[in-house]
Amino acid sequence: MEEALLRAVLFGTPILLASLGALLSERGGVVNLGVEGMMALSALAAFAAALEAGPVWGVLCGVGVGSLLGLFLGVFAVFLRANQFVAGLALAALGLGASGLLGKRYEGTPLPDPLPEGVLAGLALILALGLHLLLSRTRYGLYLRSVGENPKAADLFGVSVDGVRYLALALGGGMIGLAGAYLSLAYRPSWTDGMTSGLGWVAIALVILAGWQPLRAVLGAYFFGLLFFLQFRLQGSVPIPSEAFAAMPYLLVILVLALSGRARAPRALGQPFDRGR
Amino acid sequence: MRWELDPSPSLWKVFLAYSLFVALALLLLGLLFLLYGVSPLKAYGLLLSPLGDSLGLAEVGRRTIPLLLIGAGLALAFRVGFFNIGAEGQLLMGAVGGAYVALFLPPGPWTLPLMFLLGGGLGAVWSGLAAWLRVRFGANEILTTLMQNYLVYYLVVYLVAGPWKGQMVFGFLYTDRFPPEAQLPRLGDTLVHWPTLLLGIAAALGLQLLLFRTPLGFEWRILGENPQAARYLGLKGGRLILLAALLSGFLAGLAGVGEVAGIHLRLLEPAQISLGYGFTAILVAWLARGRPLWVLFTAPLLGLILAGGDALKLALSMPFRVVDVVAGLLLLSLIGAEALSQRRLIWRR
Incomplete structure (x- = not known):
């Protein structure tokens, strides 16, 4: 029982980190569908840096690459006011493709000194709490929420809508990068193409399931973690084909989306802000 | 200085925006090829x-x-x-x-x-x-x-x-x-x-x-x-x-x-x-x-x-993933160019 809970937390941590990152920018009104690609590329960056300079640099590098990719999405979603959904999907493809391409030389290389999973799992929990406080107790949190609900009003009050959104994308990108670093440095200390295995999409669905609340995302992530654990545990011991188990997280995401489809999203979610209009 | 909607962009501007983004995409793709080692x-x-x-x-x-x-x-x-x-x-x-x-x-x-x-x-x-x-x-x-x-x-x-x-x-x-x-x-x-x-x-x-x-x-x-x-x-x-x-x-x-x-x-x-x-x-x-x-x-x-x-x-x-890279970059440059060509820069607040 204890082992099950521990594994649930460890499985749930990358989902939690990535969904906190997506949640942050979505509260500011910017949809991030690039999570999967951002995670893959920062996992690779973290792994490469850790091989060269040690795990701490690996984590920093993963976070940094995640932040940069968040800002990259910002160029399209905020600066150019392009379609956020398409930009995110393109970023997902680009990130997955580029990491597969650049990571080829690292395939099969083991990481000499992996990070303890527990440390990062604890950090993820602290980040969730911090994000909750940031959103509910700080001035920036107020700005972020107002930008996500009604950017026009926020703009009239002198809040820099674009500035708030860039910061949210950079901070959120950093968390997504940390999720990637967790995968390649602690969870499975190695690099393989496609190692994110759909976790990024699960994280995006979790944001909706959690109703855009960081603390609820914690519970949801650990719940997903428990399901992943059960999937590994039951595999082989029951007469169900392993493909059915592998497909389970995706089926779950669909169910979650159907159950929480009408949850109230930030009102300006996905809409580019134009002062002139 | 700020962005404004440009309701009727000239053909020349549209062309320029698309060329700019295609060039950027090619540049980034080239960089990735270099990093990969070809x-x-x-x-x-x-x-x-x-x-x-x-x-x-x-x-x-x-x-x-x-x-x-x-x-x-x-x-x-x-x-x-x-x-x-x-x-x-x-x-x-x-x-x-x-x-x-x-x-x-x-x-x-x-x-x-x-x-x-x-x-x-x-x-x-x-x-x-x-x-x-x-x-x-x-x-x-x-x-x-x-x-x-x-x-x-x-x-x-x-x-x-x-x-x-x-x-x-x-x-x-x-x-x-x-x-x-x-x-x-x-x-x-x-x-x-x-x-x-x-x-x-x-x-x-x-x-x-x-x-x-x-x-x-x-x-x-x-x-x-x-x-x-x-x-x-x-x-x-x-x-x-x-x-x-x-x-x-x-x-x-x-x-x-x-x-x-x-x-x-x-x-x-x-x-x-x-x-x-x-x-x-x-x-x-x-x-x-x-x-x-x-x-x-x-x-x-x-x-x-x-x-x-x-x-x-x-x-x-090369891994076939390279197609994802090309497709992703192309899609990004497309929506970027589309957005850029529909906007103009105004030199006043």
């Missing part, structure tokens, strides 16, 4: 190499076929406001349906039509499910269709490794070869299965007519342009979305039948059936700007990129 010029040369000979052109043609079918359907779905990202899964469903008819029903002259019918039907069911979840429960179709891709992926893996695994094949994960009645004719020695090609061209023409020359198309366009207006006019939005989704899924299913009956002649591992046609077709449709007819030009263009990616893989043993 000369960008050589890589670009290989990417365009299929244009050089008839064999290469046939490769482009073969890849154009599924892109035509899927792209035409997606152009319609996007126009109506149904963001179907699951064409990949719908194509695989089509392949499963086609394979079922080919392998388990008595062969005869009815086999091929029945394959297309069942394959297209399964594709339509698969996209219709996402449309129903959206209309009934408000589930975001971008995510549901994407998740459905993974579901069919594992279904196909299960089928070819388990119950449908061929009697005659031993170490390999695929079904037996289809009987001759279930194989599509090809053009000469190439892999261009022309009946499916004709279906694709017919789909592009037909959907164009449907969208621009019929009352149904008019309602579709209103709904896509302005959902609120559609509601005031009393249009049945849910039914319109469902219909567009079913059509696009059906066409993707047909594409899946074409791949297994025209090229592989058996059901095999999903990554080998579709070389990312579903995602590439999003680009085809986006480039066509909601006009199914334009797919006739944009599908071969993306077919060239897929064929070029294959050439890169063969010549430099």
Whole structure:
């Protein structure tokens, strides 16, 4: 029982980190569908840096690459006011493709000194709490929420809508990068193409399931973690084909989306802000 | 200094914006090639190499076929406001349906039509499910269709490794070869299965007519342009979305039948059936700007990129993922250029 809970937390941590990152920018009104690609590329960056300079640099590098990719999405979603959904999907493809391409030389290389999973799992929990406080107790949190609900009003009050959104994308990108670093440095200390295995999409669905609340995302992530654990545990011991188990997280995401489809999203979610209009 | 909407950008400006972004995409792609360790010029040369000979052109043609079918359907779905990202899964469903008819029903002259019918039907069911979840429960179709891709992926893996695994094949994960009645004719020695090609061209023409020359198309366009207006006019939005989704899924299913009956002649591992046609077709449709007819030009263009990616893989043993990179960069530069050309910089607050 204890082992099950521990594994649930460890499985749930990358989902939690990535969904906190997506949640942050979505509260500011910017949809991030690039999570999967951002995670893959920062996992690779973290792994490469850790091989060269040690795990701490690996984590920093993963976070940094995640932040940069968040800002990259910002160029399209905020600066150019392009379609956020398409930009995110393109970023997902680009990130997955580029990491597969650049990571080829690292395939099969083991990481000499992996990070303890527990440390990062604890950090993820602290980040969730911090994000909750940031959103509910700080001035920036107020700005972020107002930008996500009604950017026009926020703009009239002198809040820099674009500035708030860039910061949210950079901070959120950093968390997504940390999720990637967790995968390649602690969870499975190695690099393989496609190692994110759909976790990024699960994280995006979790944001909706959690109703855009960081603390609820914690519970949801650990719940997903428990399901992943059960999937590994039951595999082989029951007469169900392993493909059915592998497909389970995706089926779950669909169910979650159907159950929480009408949850109230930030009102300006996905809409580019134009002062002139 | 600030951005403002530019309601009527000059052609010159549009051209400039697109050139800028295509140049940026090429630059970034070149950088990635450099990091990977090949000369960008050589890589670009290989990417365009299929244009050089008839064999290469046939490769482009073969890849154009599924892109035509899927792209035409997606152009319609996007126009109506149904963001179907699951064409990949719908194509695989089509392949499963086609394979079922080919392998388990008595062969005869009815086999091929029945394959297309069942394959297209399964594709339509698969996209219709996402449309129903959206209309009934408000589930975001971008995510549901994407998740459905993974579901069919594992279904196909299960089928070819388990119950449908061929009697005659031993170490390999695929079904037996289809009987001759279930194989599509090809053009000469190439892999261009022309009946499916004709279906694709017919789909592009037909959907164009449907969208621009019929009352149904008019309602579709209103709904896509302005959902609120559609509601005031009393249009049945849910039914319109469902219909567009079913059509696009059906066409993707047909594409899946074409791949297994025209090229592989058996059901095999999903990554080998579709070389990312579903995602590439999003680009085809986006480039066509909601006009199914334009797919006739944009599908071969993306077919060239897929064929070029294959050439890169063969010549430099580069992972096929390179196609994702090219597609992602192209999509980004497209929406970037579109957004940039619709804006102007004002030098005052």
